[in-house]
Amino acid sequence: GQQVMQIPQYQHVQEGEDFTTYCNSSTTLSNIQWYKQRPGGHPVFLIQLVKSGEVKKQKRLTFQFGEAKKNSSLHITATQTTDVGTYFCAGLPSDQGGKLIFGQGTELSVKP
Amino acid sequence: GAGVSQSPSNKVTEKGKDVELRCDPISGHTALYWYRQSLGQGLEFLIYFQGNSAPDKSGLPSDRFSAERTGGSVSTLTIQRTQQEDSAVYLCASSFGQGPYGYTFGSGTRLTVV
Numbered sequence: 001g002q003q004v005m006q007i008p009q010y011q012h013v014q015e016g017e018d019f020t021t022y023c024n025s026s027t028t029l030s031n032i033q034w035y036k037q038r039p040g041g042h043p044v045f046l047i048q049l050v051k052s053g054e055v056k057k058q059k060r061l062t063f064q065f066g067e068a069k070k071n072s073s074l075h076i077t078a079t080q081t082t083d084v085g086t087y088f089c090a091g092l093p094s095d096q097g098g099k100l101i102f103g104q105g106t107e108l109s110v111k112p
Numbered sequence: 113g114a115g116v117s118q119s120p121s122n123k124v125t126e127k128g129k130d131v132e133l134r135c136d137p138i139s140g141h142t143a144l145y146w147y148r149q150s151l152g153q154g155l156e157f158l159i160y161f162q163g164n165s166a167p168d169k170s171g172l173p174s175d176r177f178s179a180e181r182t183g184g185s186v187s188t189l190t191i192q193r194t195q196q197e198d199s200a201v202y203l204c205a206s207s208f209g210q211g212p213y214g215y216t217f218g219s220g221t222r223l224t225v226v
Binding site for chain 1: 147152
């Protein structure tokens with residue numbers, strides 16, 4: 001079936017280092033969304049990318065959607081302890097309506 | 113309401129008992145989704161509703177699991193004859209509809225089967 005693979009599964013960084021998580025889909029996506037789940041919390045919507053090659057920024061976070069609309073990345077510059085949590089990508093396959101396909105998530109821990 | 117509301121927030125039940133989990137979506141959101149999340153794991157899709165219809169029930173783990181939605185609003189997820197492997201956080205989300213809309217998640221119901 002359709003899958004969205006996300007790597008790495010875990011990332012431990014020193015505060016101030018950069019962090020990147022990557023998503024790859026087996027099929028073309030009409031859009032991709034990113035969510036953040038703080039420890040003990042629930043996923044919270046961060047952003048949606050729709051266009052091929054789109055890049056969006058939110059402060060220290062940069063989101064990219066690949067040219068083929070099959071991959072995406074989230075890059076955090078100069079991580080802070082408030083960035084701790086699990087980041088999920090979620091793609092909507094182009095050939096159907098319906099539900100997002102979630103990646104397995106990348107758990108980020110930040111050492112102060 | 114202002115957000116997606118789930119109840120109860122915590123439920124401890126004995127193995128073999130039935131449980132009902134409730135989700136009250138954001139007013140005006142026509143799509144509603146149920147996910148399950150085990151400790152430290154990703155989001156396991158269970159079922160979604162568009163209005164009162166469930167176009168995709170493919171994620172329900174067994175026939176002990178069922179869900180309904182009435183009036184295009186509140187949804188109930190029922191687990192019959194609970195087993196220990198059913199222990200997890202059950203998350204509900206809603207969105208404006210199918211397509212390019214972000215999901216708003218509730219805080220979840222933590223189910224513990226003892």
